[in-house]
Amino acid sequence: MFIIVFWIALAGILGAIGIVVASTIKTARTPRWGQVFTENLRRKEIAVTAEGTTYRAFLYTSTDFDDSPEMPGVILLPDRGEKYPAFEHWAACYALQGLPTLAVELVAKGVPDQQLVESVLSAFPAFKNTLVENAKVDGSRIGVVGFGAAALAGTYAGAKDGDVKAICCAGMPRVDMDRAGGARGKIFLAHCKDDEHAPLADFTSNKEALGIDEKGYLLLDLGGHVFLSQEMIVAAFFSIVMNKAMKPRYKQFTPAGVVMP
Amino acid sequence: MSKKSEQQEAQQSGARPVPITPEELRKLDKDLGIKRPSGINWESEFLKKFLLQLLIILGVPPVIAWIPAWIQDGTGSSIGWELAGQGWFPSLILMVAWIGLDVSLVKWIMAKMAAFSRFPVPTRSDQVSYEAVDIPIGGGNVLPGMIIKGPNTPAKNAPVVIVCHGMGGRKEDFYPLGIPMSFLGFALLFYDSRGHGQARFGNKWDTAYIIKDFSKVVDFVEARAREKGDFDMDQIVAWGASMGGGIVLNEAYLDSRVKFIIALCTWADFMLTATRPLKSFMEKVIKAGYEFMGINLNPTKLQNRMVSPIYNSFNRMKGFFDHPVWADVNNDYRVMLAHCKDDMVVFYKNFELNRDFLKMPKENYIVFDTGNHAFGGNETAMVGKMMLWLFMRGY
Numbered sequence: 001m002f003i004i005v006f007w008i009a010l011a012g013i014l015g016a017i018g019i020v021v022a023s024t025i026k027t028a029r030t031p032r033w034g035q036v037f038t039e040n041l042r043r044k045e046i047a048v049t050a051e052g053t054t055y056r057a058f059l060y061t062s063t064d065f066d067d068s069p070e071m072p073g074v075i076l077l078p079d080r081g082e083k084y085p086a087f088e089h090w091a092a093c094y095a096l097q098g099l100p101t102l103a104v105e106l107v108a109k110g111v112p113d114q115q116l117v118e119s120v121l122s123a124f125p126a127f128k129n130t131l132v133e134n135a136k137v138d139g140s141r142i143g144v145v146g147f148g149a150a151a152l153a154g155t156y157a158g159a160k161d162g163d164v165k166a167i168c169c170a171g172m173p174r175v176d177m178d179r180a181g182g183a184r185g186k187i188f189l190a191h192c193k194d195d196e197h198a199p200l201a202d203f204t205s206n207k208e209a210l211g212i213d214e215k216g217y218l219l220l221d222l223g224g225h226v227f228l229s230q231e232m233i234v235a236a237f238f239s240i241v242m243n244k245a246m247k248p249r250y251k252q253f254t255p256a257g258v259v260m261p
Numbered sequence: 262m263s264k265k266s267e268q269q270e271a272q273q274s275g276a277r278p279v280p281i282t283p284e285e286l287r288k289l290d291k292d293l294g295i296k297r298p299s300g301i302n303w304e305s306e307f308l309k310k311f312l313l314q315l316l317i318i319l320g321v322p323p324v325i326a327w328i329p330a331w332i333q334d335g336t337g338s339s340i341g342w343e344l345a346g347q348g349w350f351p352s353l354i355l356m357v358a359w360i361g362l363d364v365s366l367v368k369w370i371m372a373k374m375a376a377f378s379r380f381p382v383p384t385r386s387d388q389v390s391y392e393a394v395d396i397p398i399g400g401g402n403v404l405p406g407m408i409i410k411g412p413n414t415p416a417k418n419a420p421v422v423i424v425c426h427g428m429g430g431r432k433e434d435f436y437p438l439g440i441p442m443s444f445l446g447f448a449l450l451f452y453d454s455r456g457h458g459q460a461r462f463g464n465k466w467d468t469a470y471i472i473k474d475f476s477k478v479v480d481f482v483e484a485r486a487r488e489k490g491d492f493d494m495d496q497i498v499a500w501g502a503s504m505g506g507g508i509v510l511n512e513a514y515l516d517s518r519v520k521f522i523i524a525l526c527t528w529a530d531f532m533l534t535a536t537r538p539l540k541s542f543m544e545k546v547i548k549a550g551y552e553f554m555g556i557n558l559n560p561t562k563l564q565n566r567m568v569s570p571i572y573n574s575f576n577r578m579k580g581f582f583d584h585p586v587w588a589d590v591n592n593d594y595r596v597m598l599a600h601c602k603d604d605m606v607v608f609y610k611n612f613e614l615n616r617d618f619l620k621m622p623k624e625n626y627i628v629f630d631t632g633n634h635a636f637g638g639n640e641t642a643m644v645g646k647m648m649l650w651l652f653m654r655g656y
Contacts, residue, residue, distance in 0.1 A: 037630035093645030221385040229382035235641040236441030
């Protein structure tokens, strides 16, 4: 009779262990980055078709800027394989600054880097049109933020497009200077020394070839190709350089009150 | 010369090493001989009750599991409590299973607490410079500080951000902030509050004094601006998170020398957050953790007034005798707040109180639905908003 109590107690304890372990695993496996929930941020999914390929894109805008004039916009090209919502935090950073941001999911499984670059490059005008048509964006002041191989595409596209005023590249492999020459003066780099995909030599080569001075790049010791732990620093660095390059008109808070420059 | 005296000499000469990883920090603390009293707040009824409950939950069931076996042994007759012919075997299995449950609970707590420490890789860059300084606060005591400058920090008259860490934290916690802010043209001054980090005096629970020390840090900036000219005395930004937010919303707010104030996830009324009914087990774990540090989370009304900005500082400035007097403060221009609705440490009502007391326009704050006390998953978005707030003030 008492042995029944034993089996019930044991089943209860094992069940509790199962629940706790499942919860622990769930907590530990929670992706580092996900959706950003704040009422200041608005997101809209858009399908962008270019050259026969349909891209899944997300347009981010800030509710704080609904009444503002046209602002510069940002095209965000996450690293290959980074699926929604892993890149949303980057987009939120710029969108909350009043810069409507179109983030494009570039899954491209099994596609070589070079092919990915070419397809993104040919789709870039479509991304730009989508951004301008779906948000209050000044089409002559576009910023590009790219990661890894996608940064190469952003650089080549920005180099030949006068509307692109800032190109921010994180963990970018070595560029082809025949295609990137036009990016001089508006390109900014962020890199980690321990990047295993785009080695430090690529960064050094890019920096020198593109004539980037110390104020135009951010070189961190650690973080790898994905900028682990350094995301906030890179996002802030790109915010600063884009603000200088794209000159968005923000209302100014002064001791005497709020003024519009 | 011993290693310790070498360290002390290096410290006096201003060539203090710049520890960044937890291992480096531990080593430096050890080399400097820094020890802290345990300071467990045994006066706390909550802590005693919590520990007793924990002890009962963890320890009593394994003992209960042996009762049937003892009854069998004592009476000499079988009550059916046996497996494989052994009366002790079911009890042993239950005890081991319960210990397994205890271990899995501890692992679960550790996994939950990891959400507060989302940056496993240290942040370093050769592009910024570090200068160790000692900030005198009187009585021969100094707060260890670190000045960070970057490529865009002007050599003369740089605007300064004074960074205040949280309760139980240390100045190194926010070094990463120094890198982008220096690209915006700031110099940053990080310092260890008394009882924290490498400060050699005080205790972690000296909250009211920790808050008051801030004005001495501003004195230091003022003196340095006069002597070296590298800081702009008219452009001081006070930045703080959690207790650091408490520091800046109390002491920095009252100080007319401080131009801007950025306070993240901080309290409005310390007693309100410290003595609230706790909703979840994790909230109890966190509160117990603070009380293990010795923090008094059941302050008197007078203590509470000294550290709660809604009573102590809002819409006041320091008067002739340095005591707060009512003043017309331009909060729209001066203050930024940020908070997460699910903050388990400083619960959300505090933010609402701060926002309402300061009558803040929406441009001056951001609220995230999730992220807890560390803005987990929202750090980049939060820093984006902070940059915008600074851009809107001419930076």
